[in-house]
Amino acid sequence: MSFVAPVLDPQLAKIAPGFRALSISVEASLIEHPQVSTDALEKACESLVADTPVWAESHLAAWANTFKLFGAKPQRTPCSAEALRKRVLRDGSLPSIDPIVDLYNAISIKYAIPVGGEDFDAYIGAPRLTIADGTELFDTTKDGRAANESPEKGEVIWRDDHGATCRRWNWRQGTRTRLDSNAKRMWFILESLPEMPIEALRAAGDELSSGLQQMMPEAKIASQLIEFY
Structure with a gap:
């Protein structure tokens, strides 16, 4: 592969x-056991308060500080993990989107990791x-319709040769590369800062990979660990 x-x-x-970060590459196959992701998401939401890792708050605080360093306002546009956890704390659960999406959302909630x-x-x-640089194309939706916008100059983004695929590091994903269960080749990126122990990062990656293997x-x-050198 x-x-x-x-x-x-x-x-x-x-x-x-x-x-x-852990980069996980997947050559997908037929989803035979979608219940795996349903169970994982339900358990992650139920255990958010009781089983939150001791380092979780400091990890999310570190992400908020990182966002500030490149000009983002984390209270308005938080990292994806914090946004998910806030929704669960507010609503008590997270609605199902898609078996694959539900599984990686469950990992994000449980491990406080984007x-x-x-x-x-x-x-x-x-x-x-x-x-x-502020000229990149970012595919999104506005008022239910396809739309294009550009990130702000100096903003941290994920991109490819066509344009931006995720704004403000991991805040909002674009529509062009959005993942669902129909994808044949899937790519996952689990992003951590030093406040999250490396053992926890590896555990999150192992749990995601295991869940994917059980479903497919x-x-x-x-998977491979990537970092700055």
């Missing part, structure tokens, strides 16, 4: 020293974490 090798812009080491899921066949070139027994899955 082909492994997705994302590229990290060295400039970002100044904004988030110690950043590391998790991105992408349809890799929609990518043009390799994923890159970099600083926006014939899938091929590989």
Whole structure:
């Protein structure tokens, strides 16, 4: 199988020293056991308060500080993990979206870690974490209709050769590469800062990979740790 090798812009080491992530590549197969993700999401929501890791709050606080360093306002546009956890604390649960999405949302909630899921066949070139120049194309929706916008200059984004795929690091995903259960090649990125122990990052990746394998027994899955050098 082909492994997705994302590229990290060295400039970002100044904004988030110690950043590391797990890149998980998947050649998907038929989803035979969708209940795996339903159960995972339900358990993650139910145990959010009782089983929150001791380092979770400091990890989310570190993400908020990182967002401030590149000009974002985390109270208005928080990292994806904090946004999910706030919704669960407010509503008591999270609505089901799609078996694959539900599973990686469950991992994000449980481990207080931003998790991105992408349809890799929609990518043009390799994923890159970099600083926006403000001219990149970002596909999104407004008022239920397809729309285009651009990130702010200096904003941290994920992008490919076509344009931005996720704004404000991991705040909002674009529509072009959005993942669902129909994707043939899937790519997941689990992003952590030093406040999250490396053992916890690996545990989150193992749990995601295990859940995917249970849902899709014939899938091929590989993971790799990436970090600044």
